[in-house]
Amino acid sequence: SSSQQHRNLQPTGPPGPAPTSSQSRVEAALDSVRHEFDILTQELSVLRPQRDDFEAKVSSQVNELNIIRQSLYDLENQHTKIRQEYEAEIARLRADLDRARAASAHPTPAGPPHGAYQDVFVPREQRERERDRMVVDRDPNRERERMDRDRMMVDRERDRERDSRESKRIKTDRIKTDRSAPGQPSSQTLPPGPSSAQAPMPKQSGPGLPPGPAYPPGIAQPAEQVPIGSGPPDINPNNSFLDEIDPHQAPPDMKVEGSDWFAVFNPKVKRSLSVQLVHTLSHESVVCCVRFSADGKYLATGCNRTAQIYDTSTGQKTCVLVDQNVPKSGDLYIRSVCFSPDGKLLATGAEDKLIRIWDIKARRIRNTFEGHQQEIYSLEFSRDGMLIVSGSGDRTARIWSLNDGTHKVLPIHEPETVDSGVTSVAISPDARLVAAGSLDTIVRIWDVSTGVLVERLRGHKDSVYSVAFTPDGKGLISGSLDKTLKYWDVRAVGLPKPSGQKPQDEKGLCTMNFTGHKDYVLSVAVSHDGQWIVSGSKDRGVQFWDARTATVQLMLQGHKNSVISIDLSPATSLLATGSGDWMARICTFS
Numbered sequence: 001s002s003s004q005q006h007r008n009l010q011p012t013g014p015p016g017p018a019p020t021s022s023q024s025r026v027e028a029a030l031d032s033v034r035h036e037f038d039i040l041t042q043e044l045s046v047l048r049p050q051r052d053d054f055e056a057k058v059s060s061q062v063n064e065l066n067i068i069r070q071s072l073y074d075l076e077n078q079h080t081k082i083r084q085e086y087e088a089e090i091a092r093l094r095a096d097l098d099r100a101r102a103a104s105a106h107p108t109p110a111g112p113p114h115g116a117y118q119d120v121f122v123p124r125e126q127r128e129r130e131r132d133r134m135v136v137d138r139d140p141n142r143e144r145e146r147m148d149r150d151r152m153m154v155d156r157e158r159d160r161e162r163d164s165r166e167s168k169r170i171k172t173d174r175i176k177t178d179r180s181a182p183g184q185p186s187s188q189t190l191p192p193g194p195s196s197a198q199a200p201m202p203k204q205s206g207p208g209l210p211p212g213p214a215y216p217p218g219i220a221q222p223a224e225q226v227p228i229g230s231g232p233p234d235i236n237p238n239n240s241f242l243d244e245i246d247p248h249q250a251p252p253d254m255k256v257e258g259s260d261w262f263a264v265f266n267p268k269v270k271r272s273l274s275v276q277l278v279h280t281l282s283h284e285s286v287v288c289c290v291r292f293s294a295d296g297k298y299l300a301t302g303c304n305r306t307a308q309i310y311d312t313s314t315g316q317k318t319c320v321l322v323d324q325n326v327p328k329s330g331d332l333y334i335r336s337v338c339f340s341p342d343g344k345l346l347a348t349g350a351e352d353k354l355i356r357i358w359d360i361k362a363r364r365i366r367n368t369f370e371g372h373q374q375e376i377y378s379l380e381f382s383r384d385g386m387l388i389v390s391g392s393g394d395r396t397a398r399i400w401s402l403n404d405g406t407h408k409v410l411p412i413h414e415p416e417t418v419d420s421g422v423t424s425v426a427i428s429p430d431a432r433l434v435a436a437g438s439l440d441t442i443v444r445i446w447d448v449s450t451g452v453l454v455e456r457l458r459g460h461k462d463s464v465y466s467v468a469f470t471p472d473g474k475g476l477i478s479g480s481l482d483k484t485l486k487y488w489d490v491r492a493v494g495l496p497k498p499s500g501q502k503p504q505d506e507k508g509l510c511t512m513n514f515t516g517h518k519d520y521v522l523s524v525a526v527s528h529d530g531q532w533i534v535s536g537s538k539d540r541g542v543q544f545w546d547a548r549t550a551t552v553q554l555m556l557q558g559h560k561n562s563v564i565s566i567d568l569s570p571a572t573s574l575l576a577t578g579s580g581d582w583m584a585r586i587c588t589f590s
Contacts, residue, residue, distance in 0.1 A: 077248055238268045239516035239552045247555065261558025261585075266551065273532070273544060273553050278574075279315035279586040283308070286333070287578030289565045293339040296569035299576050300346055301584050302334030307348050309360065312574060312586055321346065321358050323365065336379040338388075340402075347388055349376030355390055355400070369400050371407055378424045382431045387448070389434050391422035397436045399448060410434060410446045410453070424466045429473040433494055437464030443478050447494050454494040459486055459510045466524045466535075470547075479521035479535055485514035487533075487550070512550040516543060525568040532589075536563030536577060544589070559583065 245254075247264045256263045256275070263275050285304035292299055298318070299310045305326070309319040326332055336349040345366065346358045355369040355376060374393035381388055388400040397410040412420045420440040427434050427448070434446045443457035443464055462481035469476055469490075476488040488509045519539035526533055526547070533545040542556040542563055561580030568575055575587045 077246075081246060234513055235515050236513070236550055238266065238549075239514075241266050241268055241552075242516060242518070242555060247557065258558075261556070263554050263556045265554045269546070269551055269553065271553075273589055275544075275554065275556055275575075275587055275589045277558065277585060277587050279310075279312075281310055281315065281317075281584040281586070283582045283584065285582060286580050287564065287582065287584045288333050289336050290567050290576040290578040290584055291337045291339060292567050292569045292574065292576060293343045294341050294570050295343065296572035296574055298339070298343065299567075299584070299586060300337040300339060301578060302337045302348060303582075305332045305334070307334050307337050307346060307358070309346070310584075310586075312569075312572075315586070319360060319363065321348070321360075321363060323356065326352070335375060335377050336390075338379040338381055340381055341383060341385045347379050347381065349379045349390060351375040353392070355379065355388070357388075357402070367402075367405060369405055369407065371398060371409075372396070374421070377422065380425055380427050382427050383429060384431065387427070387431065389425045389427045391425035391436050393421035395420050395422065395438075397422050397425050397434060397446070399434065399451070408451045410436070410451055412436075412438065412440075412444065414440060423464065426467045426469050426476070428469050428490075429471060432473075433469075433490065435467045435469065435476055435490075437467040437478055437480075439463040441480070441482075443467060443476070443488070445476075445490065445493055455490070455509075457488050457509060460484070462520075465520070465522050468524050468526050470526050471528055471530050477524050477526060477533055479524040481520040483515070483517045483519060483521060483537075485521055485524055485533065485535055485545070485550075486510045487512035487514070487547075514545050514550045516552050516555075517541070520562075522562060522564055523566045525566050527568050527573075528570050532568075534566055534568060534575060536566040538562040540579075542566060542575070542577060556587070558585065 242264070245264075247255075247262070250264045254265050254267055256265075258277050260280075261277050265271050281299075281301070283301065283303045287301050287303050289302040290299060292312070297312055299312050301308050301310070305322060307321040308317055309321075310316065311318050332351055334348050334350050336347075338347045339345070340347070344360060346360055348356045348358065350356070353370070353372045353375060355372075356365050357367040357369070358364070359366045369388075369390075372390065372392040372394055376390055376392050378391040379388060386402055388402060389397060390400065391397045395412045395414070398407045399410065400407040412422070414420045418440050420438045420442070422436045422438055424437040425434060426436075431448055433454075434448055436444050436446075438444065441458070441460045441462060441464060443460075444453060445455040445457070446452065447454050457476075457478070460478065460480040460482050464478050464480045466479040467476060474489065474491045476490050477485060478488065479485045489511050490509065493509075514533065514535070517535065517537045517539055518541075519537055521535050521537050523536040524533065525535075531547055532553070533547050534542060535545070536542050540557055540559050540561065540563060544553045544556070545551065546553055559577065559579035559581050560583075563577050563579050565578040566576065573589050575589060576584060577587075578584045
């Protein structure tokens with residue numbers, strides 16, 4: 001039939017190929033990918049709002065922290081102002097009391113009343129208590145003032161005794177306990193430094209009077225009087241402007257400021273300097289030391305376990321040096337860093353009593369010098385790069401040869417009861433002299449070639465924390481916990497004396513006093529042209545001084561803790577500071 005014929009005409013051939021197993025696996029994988037993609041898309045849609053919520057919360061917390069920080073700054077400023085007013089009132093009351101004592105010590109011509117002479121032999125403390133009690137009986141408010149005054153005296157004596165026991169530890173140990181967070185203001189109250197208002201009355205003497213009372217432990221005796229003409233004046237009246245104004249409230253014509261720093265200029269002298277913050281370098285711990293390279297292109301810093309090098313033009317960190325062989329537990333603060341004159345090496349001194357010489361390019365230790373018995377606080381290369389001078393708490397300075405590691409010990413021969421640990425060393429530009437500041441208030445100078453002690457410079461009233469030679473080698477600057485700097489004329493130190501010439505009094509070598517800091521002076525430096533001397537202090541300020549007149553040009557402030565270390569570039573107009581607030585800063589001045 002036709003239908004049968006039609007079926008026979010249908011095309012014939014082999015059936016199409018069946019799906020292979022590989023195609024099935026690909027399709028299954030694609031389905032799995034699609035499924036995973038769908039799940040991730042769903043999760044993303046859920047997580048995105050959560051992320052936005054978290055970011056909003058973080059932003060809110062940051063704003064709250066900023067508000068708290070500003071409140072702390074305001075409270076700190078108020079506290080400082082109230083403390084100054086309180087101390088001024090105490091000084092006034094003490095002056096009134098001194099006048100009353102002076103009046104009572106001179107009886108009228110008619111003769112004293114019966115029993116007056118007996119009061120002379122009563123202990124001074126008892127007489128003062130009796131006088132205070134008589135005053136209190138007349139004015140109840142004076143009792144509260146007397147109690148507050150006595151309480152403050154006790155607190156100050158306790159702080160002073162603690163400082164005397166831990167004098168050198170201020171550089172890091174005391175500051176390390178003040179680590180609320182990097183960049184945050186200190187949560188501790190800074191202990192007041194020694195104050196003239198606390199000085200006891202001179203000892204009484206004379207016919208019929210017993211010797212004056214002995215000074216109790218912790219109370220400093222009056223300073224030895226220097227004859228008129230034997231030294232510079234103790235106070236420069238041109239530097240009193242910081243006592244007369246609140247730096248935070250200074251008028252605009254006296255002040256330059258940025259977002260987190262300001263500089264106050266001395267209105268009593270012609271303004272001849274400008275300053276500007278360039279870089280703020282955050283660290284992970286207290287910045288113990290800062291030092292420029294000889295060309296000023298790099299800055300080295302030392303903190304806990306690491307030394308770091310920064311490009312001064314960009315502020316970028318270029319190198320981190322870490323000794324991987326040191327145990328990972330505990331702290332190991334790098335107390336001192338110093339570039340070699342050619343900039344290829346960096347010397348570091350640490351709490352483990354070792355001096356490490358780093359090859360900066362290779363980032364490896366080239367030499368390790370051993371010999372000090374306590375931690376190393378200060379290092380300096382000679383200008384020819386052949387010698388390194390070190391100072392340690394073991395009461396020695398040492399001169400090391402970079403070639404073979406041999407060294408010469410410069411010991412301090414003092415009784416064991418005298419704490420004479422070395423806090424700072426410097427080598428003169430001609431490599432003839434080494435100077436060292438010490439905890440026993442003395443600056444010592446040795447002859448490099450012989451190792452002989454050639455001079456002791458006395459004049460500071462508290463530990464000397466920093467020394468620096470002037471670029472011409474004619475002068476030496478020292479900074480002390482007595483809140484002052486001194487300029488010493490060292491041109492003739494170590495040289496033969498002409499026949500017939502009397503040796504100069506060691507105090508006579510001091511030709512200028514720099515007064516104006518409110519707390520311990522921790523670091524000093526001299527500009528490469530010798531025009532400016534700069535100092536960093538526990539009062540958180542950096543002061544620029546005219547090297548010719550010892551007059552303050554300006555006070556720079558921005559750190560939230562003690563300015564532990566400063567340095568001036570040997571080739572450019574750059575200042576570096578390191579602080580207990582975990583920050584280092586680079587400023588330019590001109």
